[in-house]
Amino acid sequence: MTITTGSTTQSTSDRRVTAFSPIPSPEALRTELPLTARRAEMVQRDREEIAAILAGQDDRMIVVVGPCSVHDPVAALDYARRLAPLAKEYADSLKIVMRVYFEKPRTTVGWKGLINDPGMDGSFDVERGLRTARSLLLDVIDLGLPVGCEFLEPTSPQYIADTVSWGAIGARTTESQVHRQLVSGLSMPVGFKNGTDGNIQVAIDGVKAAASEHVFFGVDDFGRGAVVHTAGNDECHVILRGGTPGPNYDAQSVADTAAKLEKAGLSPKVMVDCSHANSGKDHERQAEVAVEVAEAFAANRREGNGPVLSGVMLESFLVAGAQSLGGELVYGQSVTDKCMGWEASASVLDALARAAR
Numbered sequence: 001m002t003i004t005t006g007s008t009t010q011s012t013s014d015r016r017v018t019a020f021s022p023i024p025s026p027e028a029l030r031t032e033l034p035l036t037a038r039r040a041e042m043v044q045r046d047r048e049e050i051a052a053i054l055a056g057q058d059d060r061m062i063v064v065v066g067p068c069s070v071h072d073p074v075a076a077l078d079y080a081r082r083l084a085p086l087a088k089e090y091a092d093s094l095k096i097v098m099r100v101y102f103e104k105p106r107t108t109v110g111w112k113g114l115i116n117d118p119g120m121d122g123s124f125d126v127e128r129g130l131r132t133a134r135s136l137l138l139d140v141i142d143l144g145l146p147v148g149c150e151f152l153e154p155t156s157p158q159y160i161a162d163t164v165s166w167g168a169i170g171a172r173t174t175e176s177q178v179h180r181q182l183v184s185g186l187s188m189p190v191g192f193k194n195g196t197d198g199n200i201q202v203a204i205d206g207v208k209a210a211a212s213e214h215v216f217f218g219v220d221d222f223g224r225g226a227v228v229h230t231a232g233n234d235e236c237h238v239i240l241r242g243g244t245p246g247p248n249y250d251a252q253s254v255a256d257t258a259a260k261l262e263k264a265g266l267s268p269k270v271m272v273d274c275s276h277a278n279s280g281k282d283h284e285r286q287a288e289v290a291v292e293v294a295e296a297f298a299a300n301r302r303e304g305n306g307p308v309l310s311g312v313m314l315e316s317f318l319v320a321g322a323q324s325l326g327g328e329l330v331y332g333q334s335v336t337d338k339c340m341g342w343e344a345s346a347s348v349l350d351a352l353a354r355a356a357r
């Protein structure tokens with residue numbers, strides 16, 4: 001049911017709000033699609049392993065890999081079925097986390113992801129989006145894969161965060177107090193991207209702010225407005241994704257970021273996003289960047305410099321490249337940024353595993 005509003009001439013509020021569409025509470029959705037004790041155990045174990053890598057207690061490399069965005073849950077699960085055996089095969093050297101991104105921050109306007117508009121047709125069936133997203137997350141966990149999500153809407157994590165082992169705050173929201181507060185209450189390790197302009201300090205500030213306690217506006221499990229009190233999240237790190245001036249995945253940028261984190265009293269943990277401005281959004285270049293980063297990772301370990309570079313992020317799907325929305329869609333191809341295809345992704349994972357060993 002949609003409630004139309006802003007209709008009386010006397011009203012000074014909601015003059016530009018055209019409707020409110022109710023959705024189920026987080027508790028109702030979690031009851032309908034329960035995590036279950038077995039899955040909760042897997043999520044907890046995966047979060048601890050990722051945190052241990054970030055803390056330097058486990059010298060594997062975190063690899064967050066998967067589509068830029070999920071638009072077709074069938075293709076995403078198909079992808080997960082291919083990734084799961086590789087995650088097992090490389091488990092001695094890589095901690096593979098599947099990118100299962102449902103919320104897309106746009107530079108201006110565009111499709112905002114499966115939760116916002118699962119039909120990709122402007123029908124904005126958010127209730128269906130939430131249900132589809134949660135259901136897919138449970139299916140991916142059942143394949144033995146940890147899940148990584150970007151958190152964008154401040155209240156959507158209530159519906160899905162119990163399934164998520166690693167989270168990200170994107171380049172467009174890394175400086176936002178609302179997102180930093182949100183992270184301070186999240187139960188998993190979270191990476192803050194540098195800004196789109198290449199500013200790394202905003203990500204370092206994000207890590208610092210999220211480690212602190214906060215009190216802010218939110219919703220409780222029953223969807224009621226509430227004041228949220230958080231304990232702070234000390235398992236956060238920076239993600240270097242390049243920026244307007246160019247890439248920032250080189251050894252010097254990683255070392256400088258680590259030094260700045262240490263100066264700020266934070267753990268010097270850095271992940272490199274091989275996509276976005278580090279590859280000029282070119283999926284073929286992304287594979288080359290990943291191989292360069294793998295070599296730097298191996299050299300860093302050989303020189304005994306400690307595991308500053310803790311992980312990489314890759315945008316990868318079944319079919320290489322990207323397609324526009326509108327016409328008939330190619331199965332397994334991104335509808336947002338260009339992704340590496342499956343074959344290229346598998347060989348990059350192999351290169352990363354060899355480097356990490």
Ligand SMILES: O=C[C@H](O)[C@H](O)COP(=O)(O)O
Nearest residue numbers: 104105106107108110336337
């Ligand atoms: O990762 C995805 C995109 O880079 C991000 O959502 C911005 O996309 P846009 O510039 O196409 O809006």
Ligand SMILES: C=C(OP(=O)(O)O)C(=O)O
Nearest residue numbers: 068170171172193241276
């Ligand atoms: C939106 C993303 O990246 P960024 O915030 O770095 O642009 C993403 O990783 O999907």
